[in-house]
Amino acid sequence: MTATAERTRERVGDIPRVQRPTVGRRSRGERTRIWSGVIVCVLFLLPLVWMLLTSFKFQRDIFTTPPTVFFEPTITQYVAAFKNAGLGPKMINTIIVALGAGILSLVAGAMAGYALSRLHIKGAATIGVLILVSRGVPPIALAVPMFLVARTLGITDTHITLILAYCSFVIPYVMWLMRGFFLSLPKELEESAMLDGCSRMGAFFRIIVPISAPGLISTFIFSVILAWEELLFALVLTSRKAVTVPVAIAGMAGDTEHGANWGALSAAGMLTVVPVVILALLVQKWLIRGLADGAIKG
Amino acid sequence: MNKPVHTRHGRLIAVAAAAALSLLILTACDGSGAKETSAADGGGVGTAAAHVKITMMANDAFAQQWQDKLVPEFNKEFPYIDVIIDSVPYTELLAKGMLNGTDPDPQYDLITLDDPWTPQLAKVGVLYELKKDATPWTDKSFDWSDFNAAPLASSEWDGKQYGVPLRSNMLMMFYNRSLYQKVGLAEPTPELTWSQYLKQAPSLVQDTDGDGKTDSWAVGLTWMRGALSPPVWQAVLNSNGGALFDKDLKPSFDTKQGVAALQTQVDLLKYAPPGAANYNYTEPLDAFRQGKVASIFTWGSAYKSAAVDPKVTRLTPEEVGIQTMPAGSDGPSTHRGIWSGSVFKNSKHPQAAWTLLQWMSSKKGEVWTTSTLGSFPARKSTLATAPTQAWLAPVFKALQSAYDVADKGQMWRPRTPESNAIQEILADQTSAAVQGQTSAADALKKASQQITDLLKK
Amino acid sequence: MTVEPLRGRIGGTRRASHRRDILSKWAFMLPAALLLAAVLAYPLLHTLRISFSTFDLASFSPTEWVGFANYAAALQNQTFQSSLIVTGVYLVLALPLQIVLGFGIAYLMNAGWRGRGLIRALFLIPMVVAPVVSGGIWKMILDPLWGVVDWFLGLFGVSAIDWFGNATISMVSIVLIDTWRSVPFVALIAAAALLALPKDVFEAAKVDGASWWHTLWSVSLPMLGPIIAATFVVRWLGAVKMFDIILATTNGGPGEATNVVNLFIYRQAFQLLKFSESSAMAVIVLVITTILTFVFLLGSKSLEDRL
Structure with a gap:
């Protein structure tokens, strides 16, 4: 926990204190719990380890009996991913689009979530649920109309189109998570600020946002991940300049002439993981803590 | 000097003017015409002063290869046509083609179409009719009659020609000579029948290293639910003179012959490696490359990766035989899978677009693509040449006979705008039969019923 | 301001x-x-409009108004019906498993030690890998011939399992793969929720000498009720849409055993270009989803009120 976060937390008196790593000797139960956690995590990562190994294999070494972990390693597949599939520029597109959609959705979604949680707008609850339900819409029902609109406006194959399209499913998500988060904040916060001469908007940006930073950051990460791996909208709305990595991967997997090359696909898969893991490690402190402060309340 | 030369390009040309004054005058004149681009006059093929830009949507499997190698070669002959080729994943190519074809301001001039797709787009009217609309721009030496009938027919619908074959493919039988020798079986020949093949299959399930465990199997093919599974039993049916549909497009596969054909595909699963029920396209190919199956039925284009490339396969060209799939009463069988190239009707530069397709499918272009890119030709003349790459020789031979039998037995997917919908129904029922959820007879009955309902609408 | x-x-x-x-x-x-309004409401209205019309591919727009004809056709479509059932089966199997597993793992992850942050970050990875790739990798891992899972089981004398061999086990495999991808999300939210629980209640229960089971049943679960319900709703809305894993592994087979409704609609629209029918189907799915979501929300609310 950073010093600032600590201070804000103290100011917000009634937020439950976060469990802290216990210092000194741990009980046997506690040790079992830690180790079980590590084992579960390792189990979940095993398929990814296999993917990592596969990404360094020649195609002839991928399918063998028995499966082998000793093989002549090669970086051919990574070279192929960059050269043949043009993954470099597509990675940049993906980063731009995912961050763009994440930021835009975070701003709009957090404001709306705040309105739903605190401002007692008539009918807001229903609106909230409807927006939530919209997450269940088959994406194919949105993709084609979106394309037609983008085509009319002449903005197909641009980053901004994809960013806007992604807002359709990221905003509801942010709204729902942030609504729960704001519900758990003490009301007195902005009321006192407003009595001090702040407008509602001012109170939100000056008081609520800084306190909610951890929650916003964790929501942001999940939002970026949602946009990061999206395929269908990207397929329909891009063609050359704004093509994202999932589209390139879908193309590689559907090679109708030579069959899918799982080495190159694994390499591409590994490359998509790296930026997100770096981002997650950078902000991992807030990842849980943000949600911990009451992210979801029914 | 003419006016159109006073452009950005014009200045560049002026620098080179001393060297080629006559050429300059020529291009300047042409340029004034090409500036006003419209579909009515075909948009021209570009000039030094005003290049024509065309774009193509192509399948991921070869888009990059074409952009990097084929386009520069094409530009040697047509330097003023700039070509951009975008790759689109296979599963979305048709839908994106439809979106582009109906766009008043289209992004693409050209598309590559898989075998069953032409009717769907042609019906909507988004494709150029090449033998009619494009005649004024067709090179006199472009020889339509030199194409084999089967590949050319894949881009034909309702008696009109909407495309040309660019990358041809046929379902073939690959076999592993070492595994046949090991059990003392004679190598397959094109005369091998399906029933002989089924009889041999049990003995090809073998233990090659003598450790008491089975480690090699007889066959690999697409059993998984998908559009490419039904063509296998369709090939059996076709080889015995049967057809999926009659002339009026009524299902004609729900017969004893049809049931026996599907049953063949179901029975072959017994002689396949464990997990083969979920074999799609790549899996049987990988089993073959590893020397785990004695024979596979797959697209001929996979031959190079199955037999030639040591980074991909453990086999060599000497070890891998290729021929048409086994025979029935009417002779050997195969199934067609052609990638054709078509020009969008709303293209602003149909002349340039058609010029690229002509070049790719011309006698000269086919020889070049075959020898440089290793893709399969559709022309009789190309198949009659001695290929520059030695491994292609047996492939050429097999390909030519596959074209002939495919044409004779109409060994392709149904030619209707409902082709994909029909294939989905067949895929469901084929898979249900393969998994033993239902009998072959019931599966075909249900499929026939559903397809009849579908076509009624 | x-x-x-x-x-x-x-x-x-x-x-x-x-x-x-x-x-x-x-x-x-x-x-x-x-x-x-721009990116959600408008496209939805457009889809609604298409669902009541015939669709002209040449102009790529809805033309003639046909009332509920497309809906009638959709509801009579056997494959659509079966895909709805398949989706139901998948949801009934996957959701409880993912929620229980998610909260269990969250409990383990919350153990206070230095490596906690790293574990949480690593836990994100399964969510990030493109579904096409993770589906393919799983198919490779589960293959009876090459797969590392059956090889490992073989070391203990277990004979090879064909993980996509029949309808039942294919569904089980799909649920497993989807669980692998989705549990991290549930677990990370649950971990946060668990951290927020007031500790003193548990201390009190401990002092009272309540058994572990009793503590879980009568102290933890009631307190977690609203959070479990909310996680469930978010996950449910994600799971309804799932089809990419299936596309990469079984392609809806064997037969129609794993042909979930979103895969079916996707095919209708993209491979068969049947936009009217697919729009009607999408609207039907949306209506069912909306009704069920309201039921869940009301259910969780009345649960909250009772507690």
Whole structure:
């Protein structure tokens, strides 16, 4: 926990204190719990380890009996991913689009979530649920109309189109998570600020946002991940300049002439993981803590 | 000097003017015409002063290869046509083609179409009719009659020609000579029948290293639910003179012959490696490359990766035989899978677009693509040449006979705008039969019923 | 700031300031409302319009109004019916498993030690890998011939399992793969929720000598009720849409055993270009989803009220 976060937390008196790593000797139960956690995590990562190994294999070494972990390693597949599939520029597109959609959705979604949680707008609850339900819409029902609109406006194959399209499913998500988060904040916060001469908007940006930073950051990460791996909208709305990595991967997997090359696909898969893991490690402190402060309340 | 030369390009040309004054005058004149681009006059093929830009949507499997190698070669002959080729994943190519074809301001001039797709787009009217609309721009030496009938027919619908074959493919039988020798079986020949093949299959399930465990199997093919599974039993049916549909497009596969054909595909699963029920396209190919199956039925284009490339396969060209799939009463069988190239009707530069397709499918272009890119030709003349790459020789031979039998037995997917919908129904029922959820007879009955309902609408 | 401060209410006329206050409240909704109207409401209305019309591919627009004909056709379509059932089966199997597993793992992850942060970050990875790739990798891992899972089981004398061999086990495998991908999300939210629980209740239970089971059943679960319900709703809305894993592994087979409704609709639209029918199907799915979501929300609310 950073010093600032600590201070804000103290100011917000009634937020439950976060469990802290216990210092000194741990009980046997506690040790079992830690180790079980590590084992579960390792189990979940095993398929990814296999993917990592596969990404360094020649195609002839991928399918063998028995499966082998000793093989002549090669970086051919990574070279192929960059050269043949043009993954470099597509990675940049993906980063731009995912961050763009994440930021835009975070701003709009957090404001709306705040309105739903605190401002007692008539009918807001229903609106909230409807927006939530919209997450269940088959994406194919949105993709084609979106394309037609983008085509009319002449903005197909641009980053901004994809960013806007992604807002359709990221905003509801942010709204729902942030609504729960704001519900758990003490009301007195902005009321006192407003009595001090702040407008509602001012109170939100000056008081609520800084306190909610951890929650916003964790929501942001999940939002970026949602946009990061999206395929269908990207397929329909891009063609050359704004093509994202999932589209390139879908193309590689559907090679109708030579069959899918799982080495190159694994390499591409590994490359998509790296930026997100770096981002997650950078902000991992807030990842849980943000949600911990009451992210979801029914 | 003419006016159109006073452009950005014009200045560049002026620098080179001393060297080629006559050429300059020529291009300047042409340029004034090409500036006003419209579909009515075909948009021209570009000039030094005003290049024509065309774009193509192509399948991921070869888009990059074409952009990097084929386009520069094409530009040697047509330097003023700039070509951009975008790759689109296979599963979305048709839908994106439809979106582009109906766009008043289209992004693409050209598309590559898989075998069953032409009717769907042609019906909507988004494709150029090449033998009619494009005649004024067709090179006199472009020889339509030199194409084999089967590949050319894949881009034909309702008696009109909407495309040309660019990358041809046929379902073939690959076999592993070492595994046949090991059990003392004679190598397959094109005369091998399906029933002989089924009889041999049990003995090809073998233990090659003598450790008491089975480690090699007889066959690999697409059993998984998908559009490419039904063509296998369709090939059996076709080889015995049967057809999926009659002339009026009524299902004609729900017969004893049809049931026996599907049953063949179901029975072959017994002689396949464990997990083969979920074999799609790549899996049987990988089993073959590893020397785990004695024979596979797959697209001929996979031959190079199955037999030639040591980074991909453990086999060599000497070890891998290729021929048409086994025979029935009417002779050997195969199934067609052609990638054709078509020009969008709303293209602003149909002349340039058609010029690229002509070049790719011309006698000269086919020889070049075959020898440089290793893709399969559709022309009789190309198949009659001695290929520059030695491994292609047996492939050429097999390909030519596959074209002939495919044409004779109409060994392709149904030619209707409902082709994909029909294939989905067949895929469901084929898979249900393969998994033993239902009998072959019931599966075909249900499929026939559903397809009849579908076509009624 | 354009919005009048709250203090203004004391001075100016009551009604005007009240109106201004409502405006200031709606100002918060504005950006999201505008964006969602453009990228969500409009496309949905368009789809609704298509679902009541015939669709002309040549102009790529809805033409003739046909009332509920597309809906009738969709509901009579056997494959569509079976895909709805398949989706139901998948949801019934996957959701409880993912929620229980998610909360269990969250409990383990919350153990206080230094490596906790790293574990949480690593736990994100399964969510990030493109579904096409993770589906393919799983298919490779589960293959009876090459797969590392059956090889490992073989070391203990277990004979090879064909993980996609028949309808039942294919569904089980799909649920497993989807669980691998989705549990991290549930677990990370659950971990946060668990951290927020007041500790003293548990201490009290411990002092009272309550068994572990009793603590879980009568102390933890009631307190977690709303959070479990909310996680469930978010996950449910994600799971309804799932089809990419299936596309990469079984392609809906064997037969129609794993042909979930979103895969079916995707095919209708993209491979068969049947936009009217697929729009009607999408609307049907949306209606069913909406009704069930309201049922879940009401259920969780009445649960909360009772506790």
